[in-house]
Amino acid sequence: MEIRKVNTAVIGGGASGLTAAAECSRIFGKGSTLIIEKQQKTGRKLLATGNGRCNITNSGISEEHYHGDSSLIHSVISHFPVEAMKEHMRSLGILLREESEGRIYPYSNQASTVLDAMRSECSRRGVEELCNFYINSIKREKGKFVITSQEKTVYAENVIFATGSQASPSLGADDSGYRLIRGLGAEEVPFFPALSPIYTKQTYKNLKGVRAKGQVTLLADGTRIRTTSGEIQFTDYGLSGICVFEISRDINEFLMLGTVSGRKISDIKVSVDVMQEYSFQEICDYLDYCKEVFCEDKADMLFSGAVNKKLSQTLALCCGLSGKHCRSLTRQDIKKLAGSAKNFMFTPIRYDAYKTAQVSAGGIGSDFVDPDTLMAKRVKNLYVCGELLDVDGDCGGFNLHFAVGSALLAAGSIGFRVL
Ligand SMILES: Cc1cc2nc3c(=O)[nH]c(=O)nc-3n(C[C@H](O)[C@H](O)[C@H](O)COP(=O)(O)OP(=O)(O)OC[C@H]3O[C@@H](n4cnc5c(N)ncnc54)[C@H](O)[C@@H]3O)c2cc1C
Numbered sequence: 001m002e003i004r005k006v007n008t009a010v011i012g013g014g015a016s017g018l019t020a021a022a023e024c025s026r027i028f029g030k031g032s033t034l035i036i037e038k039q040q041k042t043g044r045k046l047l048a049t050g051n052g053r054c055n056i057t058n059s060g061i062s063e064e065h066y067h068g069d070s071s072l073i074h075s076v077i078s079h080f081p082v083e084a085m086k087e088h089m090r091s092l093g094i095l096l097r098e099e100s101e102g103r104i105y106p107y108s109n110q111a112s113t114v115l116d117a118m119r120s121e122c123s124r125r126g127v128e129e130l131c132n133f134y135i136n137s138i139k140r141e142k143g144k145f146v147i148t149s150q151e152k153t154v155y156a157e158n159v160i161f162a163t164g165s166q167a168s169p170s171l172g173a174d175d176s177g178y179r180l181i182r183g184l185g186a187e188e189v190p191f192f193p194a195l196s197p198i199y200t201k202q203t204y205k206n207l208k209g210v211r212a213k214g215q216v217t218l219l220a221d222g223t224r225i226r227t228t229s230g231e232i233q234f235t236d237y238g239l240s241g242i243c244v245f246e247i248s249r250d251i252n253e254f255l256m257l258g259t260v261s262g263r264k265i266s267d268i269k270v271s272v273d274v275m276q277e278y279s280f281q282e283i284c285d286y287l288d289y290c291k292e293v294f295c296e297d298k299a300d301m302l303f304s305g306a307v308n309k310k311l312s313q314t315l316a317l318c319c320g321l322s323g324k325h326c327r328s329l330t331r332q333d334i335k336k337l338a339g340s341a342k343n344f345m346f347t348p349i350r351y352d353a354y355k356t357a358q359v360s361a362g363g364i365g366s367d368f369v370d371p372d373t374l375m376a377k378r379v380k381n382l383y384v385c386g387e388l389l390d391v392d393g394d395c396g397g398f399n400l401h402f403a404v405g406s407a408l409l410a411a412g413s414i415g416f417r418v419l
Helices: 015-028 044-052 070-079 082-091 111-124 176-182 242-257 280-293 309-318 331-342 398-418
Strands: 002-011 033-036 066-068 096-098 103-106 128-130 137-141 144-148 152-161 189-194 198-200 211-220 223-234 238-240 268-273 344-346 348-350 359-363 382-384 391-393
Touching: 002 015, 002 144, 015 033, 015 111, 015 152, 015 398, 044 111, 066 070, 066 359, 070 391, 070 398, 082 103, 082 398, 103 111, 152 176, 152 398, 189 242, 198 242, 211 242, 223 242, 238 242, 242 268, 242 348, 242 359, 268 348, 280 331, 309 331, 331 344, 359 391, 382 398, 391 398
Parallel strands: 002 033, 002 152, 033 128, 152 382
Antiparallel strands: 066 391, 096 103, 137 144, 144 152, 189 359, 198 238, 198 348, 211 223, 211 268, 223 238, 268 344
16 A cells, blocks of 8 residues: 655645645645546546636626625635736736636637646646545544545645536546545535526427527516526527526526525526517517518518527417418417517426536535635634535636635645644
């Protein structure tokens, strides 16, 4: 059995683990820190971020873009505003470029360049990576952590948990991090997937692949909870697209726990507006006009000058008007059609577990860790950072920002306490 002794063991080599390890090594010197990673390589999820482009942060970083434990959000975001992230990236040699909605990407447009820079920083600072390391147990003995796998035992003064969440198991994510930290006394806030597509009762096979600019509104027991807009992607199982991802957190919470933001709810619906720039009356007027233009055609054609043809057909179908001649449409029919464009209704029925989710809501909260240091309140020298914490951000670079910011806070706290 090989034995290793280090100052700090970082468990998990994603965005937060690599950042925390480099920072610890900067503080304590070469050979002080190692990363324990269960996969063959570190940073696999990071490579997939932003469709391979890595949306690393956002110029609009603020607490409102985060959900979960408000003390943790406040502590990390106030310690680590967007300027600090820009400075940190500059220190790694990464130039940045801002795009729409404040989204910030590496100038190279490649996630792999960010990962390479994080890895180089680790190796320059003398961080050792132990990959393919499956932790069998982690215990505290005589004030030290003892981490064992089949072949190795690591003794560490400090441990930083940076094991991420279960979102996207195809990238190697699982719940092993939660299981290990539970063994050290942590209790997590119930978790559920967030930033995911939604499965709906109403499915329209012919809409598969259709994309439309529009607005989605989440209704809980008939009351509007949240409205987002952007590109909506219709799929054969339901709805996808960034604006749908942004309401999925509430939907998944409801489907899993029967609540939205902790409030008991009995019914949830999604209303899609595919003509958000037009009022109901303007659409009625437009359809009245089209009724004359397309008088020889079927109602399925009526919207085809405004929206995707397949969507036009589906809206007519939903109103029970498919096949009816435009010339015979009544005033009531026109109103029904205009209503369906403004309120194309969907009922979420299930979530796709973590398979398609980008992040997980829930996790380790401020009951377990001190928000100012991210150290466990009852287990000295145990720290938590990244997505394992009970914080999830909106789409747009907020999650990686939190991962890096919380890692620097945890590593800095060790340095502050020890030095
Ligand atoms: C497809 C996709 C696209 C995304 N795009 C963006 C984006 O553009 N912008 C953005 O801000 N966010 C994005 N996210 C979210 C973002 O990737 C995560 O929030 C972020 O990676 C979390 O970092 P982390 O270090 O906490 O966890 P991770 O990056 O998940 O890293 C955790 C690491 O710990 C390892 N590990 C887990 N358990 C153990 C164990 N028991 N022993 C040893 N090692 C373990 C894992 O293998 C992994 O390497 C995206 C997510 C996905 C899935």
